[in-house]
Amino acid sequence: QxxxxxxxxxxxxxxxxxxxxxxxxxxxxxxxxxxxxxxxxxxxxxxxxxxxxxxxxxxxxxxxxxxxxxxxxxxxxxxxxxxxxxxxxxxxxxxxxxxxxxxxxxxxxxxxxxxxxxxxxxxxxxxxxxxxxxxxxxxxxxxxxxxxxxxxxxYPEPSIQVSDVSVYLPALKTLKSIVERMANMGDNVLVEANLNGKMNLSIETDVVSIKSYFKNLGNPLKSAHSVPQDRDPESMVQVRVENRKLLQFFEGQQINPTTALCNILSNTLLHLVLVHEDVSLQYFIPAL
Incomplete structure (x- = not known):
């Protein structure tokens, strides 16, 4: 071949x-x-x-x-x-x-x-x-x-649309353990974030409902400049993705990044970015 x-x-x-x-x-x-x-x-x-x-x-x-x-x-x-x-x-x-x-x-x-x-x-x-x-x-x-x-x-370089919200990720090991637990309980996970540095992960089935909250994560400065002035910073932007795909990212990534970002395009795309020195890794997970 x-x-x-x-x-x-x-x-x-x-x-x-x-x-x-x-x-x-x-x-x-x-x-x-x-x-x-x-x-x-x-x-x-x-x-x-x-x-x-x-x-x-x-x-x-x-x-x-x-x-x-x-x-x-x-x-x-x-x-x-x-x-x-x-x-x-x-x-x-x-x-x-x-x-x-x-x-x-x-x-x-x-x-x-x-x-x-x-x-x-x-x-x-x-x-x-x-x-x-x-x-x-x-x-x-x-x-x-x-x-x-x-x-x-x-094979073009991905064109990155302006996200509706961008937030720094919490410790990747913590996220991995949470996503692992959620993957055992359901097929998809709801990822939410806002302009006040908050991020939530949640899963809901007929049997169980789990939600993990993160706060004080911080937002990149450029993300705050690209949103309408009248938007409530507390309002959550969300995207629902396959648990399997999200877990694959956290299990597969081996970089110890200096910067880790979560970008969300509302109900369309989860865009994860890891940066360490001269290396940047991006992972695009489409919404369900």
Whole structure:
């Protein structure tokens, strides 16, 4: 099923030597593997983007992860299809990438390169240092599909509508345990938030009703500027989503974010955002 054509003139080579960023890249790869079985890696001059495959009209939750080039990469060289279209689109199995990089926890360096070994591959090289001072390199060749230019429009960066409310998330471990309990009792959960930093999660069935309240979470400044002046800050904006999809996010994400946001588009979309240094992870869960 993998395209056997050559990457041609396209080139990509990146190297990470910063131990903290190697660990973060492992966490990012693990998160992507949990949230998207197959993903499209979009290589740009200033960033790497991991996005979903499949038609955009799907009702499934969708992932978008961006790793900025920043200062974290020791080396980052790429040449795309052409000067005007200086990008590369690769389809790969997410779990393969995670298996390749997870051994890099104590590595001296992590290299990622687009290669052609009888078929297009993303070659991951993990350089491990031994106690004697010698190094050995573990090399993983991951088959990839090089997506032709005519398919690129099928994999756009998500266009983000202005949300009706945006609130900082409470501790992710706390949320995960609450959503786990709720998932055992019903199929969907109501998520509510307002402009006074409050957020509620609730589930209601014929047998049981549960509601968790959070307050003093805070709202990003920009969210307060984008709402009508006459709107009551206490009024709750809500969206009902599948418990399974929400739980998948909290179980799958492995990043320890410095910023975690919940954006709600009333009765339409739950948009979760995690940011840590040069990495941003977005998860879009459509309303029921």
């Amino acid at each position: 993998w395209l056997l054509s050559s990457p041609g003139s396209m080139k990509f080579r990146a190297k990470i030597t910063n131990k903290g960023f190697i660990e973060l890249f492992i966490q990012v790869s693990g998160t992507i593997a949990k949230l998207a079985k197959v993903c499209v890696l979009r290589v740009c001059q200033d960033k790497l983007c991991f996005g979903p495959t499949g038609p955009r009209a799907t009702r499934e939750a969708r992932l978008w992860c961006k790793v900025m080039r920043g200062a974290s990469f020791y080396q980052f060289n790429m040449e795309g299809v052409s000067e005007e279209l200086n990008e590369i689109y690769l389809e790969l199995i997410s779990e393969h990438l995670y298996r390749a990089v997870r051994s890099a926890g104590n590595a001296a360096s992590l290299k990622i390169q687009l290669t052609n070994k009888r078929r297009p591959c993303l070659t991951v090289a993990v350089e491990l240092a031994s106690r004697t001072g010698h190094t050995h390199v573990m090399v993983h060749d991951l088959p990839v599909r090089v997506l032709p230019r005519r398919w690129w429009k099928e």
